[in-house]
Amino acid sequence: MARGELMKKLLASYGREEDFRAVAEQIIDEEEKKNNRVLARSLRKSLDAGPSRRVKPKALAPLIPFPEAAGDFIELIEPTHNKQAIILAPDNVRIFLSLLREYQHEDEIRRRGLGIRSKLLFCGPPGCGKTLCAEIFAAELRLPLYIVKIDRLISSYLGETANNIRKIFEFARKQPSVLFFDEFDALARARSEDGEHSELRRVVNSLLIFIDRIQPKGFLVAATNFDQSLDPAIWRRFDEVIWFDRPNRRMAARFLRMKFKNVSLNFNPETYLQELDGFSYAELERVCVQAIKTSIIDRKNLVEEKDFLAALTDERRRRRRSLRMTPA
Ligand SMILES: Nc1ncnc2c1ncn2[C@@H]1O[C@H](COP(=O)(O)OP(=O)(O)O)[C@@H](O)[C@H]1O
Ligand SMILES: [Mg+2]
Structure with missing residues (x-):
């Protein structure tokens, strides 16, 4: 050539x-x-x-069976997205690349008596990529992703929660994986309740102690929608705290370009960036997908401005309603 x-x-x-x-x-x-x-x-x-020198990926980890009865609150997730599907802030890209490199060089680092960062806390408002990122991160690491639903773990197993927590951690010690504690807020909320829920508090505290002690074979990731008011007793247990913010205009523009990459448009969606201020990625996604679906149903081979605007109006209405319902 x-x-x-x-x-x-x-x-x-x-x-x-x-x-x-x-x-x-x-x-x-x-x-x-x-x-x-x-x-x-x-x-x-x-x-x-160069910095992009590829390290041979570690072999795929064999899967061990779930501990008995943990199936109710642990779920194995098959990755369906790759890294092209996520928009990450440059700082986060840097952090994740450095975590990946650390993991790929784990053996050398451990031989020198040092540990690798393996307990991560993802913070940020809903719909900004915490779960999506956990999925893509696991896929990049070639590790299976297990989601632990804390609310189910705590509420439906109050009597035997401590036992269940032990099972999860037994599992995490043996199974190389990304163990993802979704809705970690449930835990933070439980911790702030007192008196009548003393058993709950005890359970929460034992979960925190476990997090302290565990040396996961892979990563432990917890996600919370609380951004500022997180109890230091919780976040100091993590090796890295990563923020997932709502997109600024530049990031929103990148997202729109990504979503409309394979369709024709009769308008430039970036002229609406101002109207999209404050939207989460999940909200932007709904607007784009809704507009694309209209074009499919109407058998048009392009997405029209009026369809985009209609989807935007719907999303605004939805936001107004849901913001009003969220307690301050
Ligand atoms: N940073 C992002 N980049 C691309 N898409 C995103 C991003 N954040 C959210 N989305 C879209 O919104 C959906 C929901 O996001 P999710 O990761 O579940 O949010 P969270 O866990 O922070 O509440 C995703 O499946 C994806 O379609
Ligand atoms: Mg989530």
């Missing part, structure tokens, strides 16, 4: 590591073919030394 074409492909692959490497390899091959061995060798050296 002509050098100009390869350069274009290289630039177009910016940000996609696999594609970038594939084109870079092609460029090196071409140079080798042209007998420019010195240049080819030095290009390969730069490529291998």
Whole structure:
């Protein structure tokens, strides 16, 4: 392929590591073919030394069976999204890449007597990617994702909750996985209740002690919608606290481009960014999907501005109602 074409492909692959490497390899091959061995060798050296050098992924972990009766509150989730499906703030991208690298070099790090960061707390308003990110992170790590529903664990098993917690942690010690405690708020809420719920408090405290002591084979991730008012007794138990915020206009624009990537439009959705201020990703997603569905039902091969606006109006109404219902 002509050098100009390869350069274009290289630039177009910016940000996609696999594609970038594939084109870079092609460029090196071409140079080798042209007998420019010195240049080819030095290009390969730069490529291998670069930050994107791929570490061989760890093998997929075999799955051990659930401990008895834990099926009610632990669920194995099959990943359905990949990293192209998520918009992450640059800070979070950096954190996740560094966690991945740490995990890939776990053995070397442990041999030097150091631990790796493996207990993570995801904070932020609903619909901003905590669950989605846990799924994609697990897929990137090639680890199975287990979701623990804390509200079910606590409310329906009050008498035997401590026993169940022990089972979960036994499981986490053996099964390399991402163990995801969704709705960790339930725990924080329970902790702030007192008196009559002293058993609950005891259970919550024993869960916190477990989190302290556990050395997970993989990662323990907890997600909470509480952003500021989280009890320090809870967050200090985590190696990393990661915030998932509502998108700013730049991130919302990226999200819109991603969602409308494969459809034709008769308008520029980015002209509505101001109207979308304060929306979560999940809310933006509903607007986009609703507009696309209208175009499918009406058998149009493009999404029209009026459909987008209708979806936006619906979402606004929904937001107004649900905001009013949420206690302050
Ligand atoms: N950062 C994001 N990037 C892309 N899509 C997102 C993002 N956050 C949320 N979504 C969309 O909203 C849906 C719900 O998000 P979720 O991860 O369940 O939010 P949370 O767990 O923070 O409440 C996702 O399945 C996805 O479609
Ligand atoms: Mg969630």
